Amino acid sequence: PKSKCSGETIRFHLYILGKTYRLSKLIPHTLLEIYRKRRVVPCMSLLSRHRTASIFNQVLSSDKKWILYGTPKHSKHWLSLQDTVPHCEKPPMHPHKIMLYVCWTYHQEVHYEVLPTSQAFIAALYSQESGRVQQALQ
Numbered sequence: 001p002k003s004k005c006s007g008e009t010i011r012f013h014l015y016i017l018g019k020t021y022r023l024s025k026l027i028p029h030t031l032l033e034i035y036r037k038r039r040v041v042p043c044m045s046l047l048s049r050h051r052t053a054s055i056f057n058q059v060l061s062s063d064k065k066w067i068l069y070g071t072p073k074h075s076k077h078w079l080s081l082q083d084t085v086p087h088c089e090k091p092p093m094h095p096h097k098i099m100l101y102v103c104w105t106y107h108q109e110v111h112y113e114v115l116p117t118s119q120a121f122i123a124a125l126y127s128q129e130s131g132r133v134q135q136a137l138q
Contacts, residue, residue: 057107060110060137061105064100064101066097066098066099066100067099068096068097069098070095072089100114101113101129103129103133103136111129111132113129
């Protein structure tokens with residue numbers, strides 16, 4: 001049935017009753033109890049295997065990360081009403097950045113390198129880095 005009240009009136013009365021208008025939270029999917037129980041068995045197996053002989057000691061991880069530098073600091077300030085807001089420079093559209101490549105194990109950092117500014121991380125460079133990591137491990 002269509003109400004004769006405006007939407008604003010309805011929202012106002014719901015607000016008076018203590019209701020708020022919020023979006024629902026998105027979750028990837030609903031996990032049924034049977035699937036939860038199925039996941040417990042392999043997880044417990046991996047945990048028990050980790051206690052006897054840790055597989056994490058044998059894993060070598062690597063990552064590439066762009067590091068931005070030279071960006072102006074944008075900060076908040078507590079000011080009186082008569083004070084003027086300090087200005088700060090707008091960050092550039094294409095900030096200065098360098099790429100950092102790091103390899104590590106469970107125990108330590110194995111290798112890191114800062115790549116030249118003009119160089120992208122391509123397959124040839126990846127094979128060179130793999131050779132350097134292999135040398136560092138020996």
